[in-house]
Amino acid sequence: MQITAALTETQGAPFTLTPLELDDPRPGEVLVRMVGSGVCHTDLIVRDQWYPVPLPAVLGHEGSGVVAAVGDGVSYVAPGDHVVLTFNSCGDCRMCVAGRPAYCDQFFAYNFAGTRADSSTPLHRESGDVHGVFFGQSAFATYAVATERNVVKVDQAAPLELLGPLGCGIQTGAGAVLNTLRPPTGSSLAVFGAGSVGLSAVMAAVVSGCTTIIAIDLNHERLELAKELGATHTIDGAADDTVAAIQELTDGLGVDYSIETTAVPAVLRRAVDALNQGGTCGLIGAAALGTEASIDMSSLLFGRSVRGIVEGDSVPRIFIPKLVQLYQQGRFPIGKLIKTYAFDDINQAVEDSEKGITLKPVLTFA
Template sequence: MRISAAVTEARGAAFTLGSLELDEPRPAEVVVRMVGSGICHTDLAVRDQKRHMPLPAVLGHEGAGVVEAVGDGVTHVGPGDHVVLTFNSCGGCRMCAQGRPAYCDLLDAHNFAGLRADGTTPLHRESGDVHGVFFGQSAFATHALANERNVVKVDPNVPLVPLAPLGCGFQTGAGAVLNSLRPSAGSTVVVFGAGSVGLCAVMAAVVAGCTTVVAVDVNGRRLELAREVGATHVHNGTESDTASFLRELTAGLGADFTVDTTGAASVLRQAVDVLNQGGVCGLIGGSAPGTEVSLDMRTLLLGRSVRGIIEGDSVPRLFIPRLVELYRQGRYPFDKLIGTYAFEDINQAVEDMEKGAVVKPVLTFHREPHAMPPGGR
C-alpha cells in the first residue's frame, strides 16, 4: 500500500516527507493507521547517528493508531482496535522468558537494525529500499507495520493522540518508579532532569504515595511544570548547591530514591551521593558509549546501589493499559507535557523540541477516532 512517511536520508538531515510502498502484513505482523506519534530524543540520536541505524530510514517509535490489517496467526489484536506501539523483543530469549523484554538478548536486532529478522525491509520506493521497523514500527508515517509482540491494545474510549508517548518515554519515566524502584508510601524521591521522562517519574512518585518528590533541573519553566504535575519541591541547580539543598530538606539523611534522566556522569555522581544509607539510584538517561563515572566505593558499601533501567522495566501489554487507566482517572496527567503538531510540520516540532519550547511533541495524522475525554479532565 502507498503511504506517506518522513524519511531520514542522511546523518543530521531534516526529515523529508515522501511516498513509500509498505508491504502487506506477513505472519505475526500488524498494519496500523497512525493517529499520533511522539518524537523522542532517541529518534534524533539516530538521525544524527549518535545511535547507529542504517540510513535512509523511517524513524519514530512512539506510535498510536488503529489496526487496519493483521497477518496470519495474529490473535491479540484485530482490525479496528485502538493500539499503542512500543519497543520490540524476540519473545523467546532468557530475558523475555523472565518477563523482562526490555533487556531482550536481541534488543538491538529487533529495534535498531532497520530490517526484519529475515533481512528484509517493508518500505520501498523507486530509488531503492528504505530501512523500516525502527523499534518494530517506524511510526513517522501515515501507516506503520508492527509485530504482534509490540502492539498493545488500549481502551477505545480514551483519545489516542496523547497516548502515543506511552510507547517509550512516558512508560520509561513511570516504570522506573513504579516497576523498578517501587518506593513505599511516604518515601523521598529526587528526579534529576525535568524533561518528559523525568516529569513522568515525578507523576509516578505521586501515584506511589511518596510524600517528598523533588525535581532538579536548570530550566525554570520545566520546574514550574514539575510543581504543576505534583512535585512537592523543586530546585534549580544553577541557583544554589543541590547537595546542600537536599541535605537540608531531608534533615541530613538524604533521599530514599533518586532518578537520573540526564545521562551526565557528574549528575549521576550527585544522584548517588545524595542517597541515604540503603538508598537506590535509578539510571535512565542515555550517554555515549565509553562514558565513565567515578563513585565513592565506601558510599556504595553502606547499602547504596545504582541500577540501570530501560523502558521502565515494563511488560508493555500489562503496564501501558494501567497507565492509560491512571490517565483516564486524572491521576497521571501526562497530557500536560504534550504539544501537538501536524505530521507535515515534523521539522518544526523537532526544532521546538531541541530549543526546549515543547516538552513532548506529538505528531498528528488522521482525524482522531471518536473517544470520550478522560474522566475529570
C-alpha cells in the same frame, strides 16, 4: 500500499516527507494507520548516529493508531482496535521468558537494526529499500507495520492521539518508579531532569505515595510544572548546590531514591551522592555509547546502589493499559506534557523539543 513517511536520509539531516511503498503485513505482523507519534530523544540521537542505525531510515517509536489489517496467525488484535506501539523483543530468550522483555538478549537487533530478523524491510522506493521497523514500527509515517508482540490494545474511549508516548518515554519514567524502584508510601525521591521522562516519574511518585518528591532542572518553567504535577520541592540545578540542597530537605540524610534522566555524567554523580545510606539511583538517561561516569566507591559501600533501567522495566501489555486507566481517572495527567503538531510540521516539532520549548511533541496524522 503507498504511504508518506518522514525520512532520515543522512546523519543529522532534517526529516523529509517522502512517498514510500509499504509491504502488506506478513504472518505475525500488524498494519496500523497512525493517529499520533511522539518525538523522543532516542529518535534524535539515532538521527545524529549516536546509535548506528543504518540510513536512510524511517524512525519514530512512540506510535498510536488503529489496526488496519493483520497478517496470518495474529489473534491478539483485529482491524479497528486502538493500539499503542511499543518496543519490540524476541519473546523467546531467557529475559523475555522471565517477563523482562526490555532486557531481551536481542534488544538491539529487534529495535535498532533497521530490518526484520531476516534482514528484510517493509519500506521501499524506486531507488531501493529504506530501513524500517525501527523499534518494530517506524512510526514517523502515515501507516506502519508492527508485530503482534509490540502492539498494545487500549481502551477506545481514551484520546488515541495522546497515547503514543506511553510506548516509550512516559512508560520509561513512570515505570522506573512503579516497576523498578517501587518506593513505599512515605518515601523520598529526587528526579534529576524535568523533561517528559522525569515529569512522568514525578507523577508516578505521587501515585506511589511518596511524600518528598524533589525535581531538579535548569528550566524554571519545567520546575513550575513539576510542582503542578506533584513535586513537593524543586531545585535549580544551575544556581544551587544540588546535593547540599537535597540533604537540607531531608534532615541531612539524603533521599531514599533518585532518578537520573539527563545522560550527563556529572549529574549521575550528584544523583548518587544525594542518596541516603541504602538508597537506590535509577539510571535512565541514554548517553552516547562509551560514555563513562565517576562514582565514589566508598559511598557505594554503605548500601547505595545504581540500577540501570530500560523502558521502565515494563511488560507493555500489562503496564500501558494501567497508565491509560490512571490517565482516565485524572491521576496521571499526561496531557500537561504534550503539545501536538501536524505531521508535516515534524521539523518544527523537533526544533521546539531540542530548544526545550516543548516537553513532548506529538505528531498527529489527518
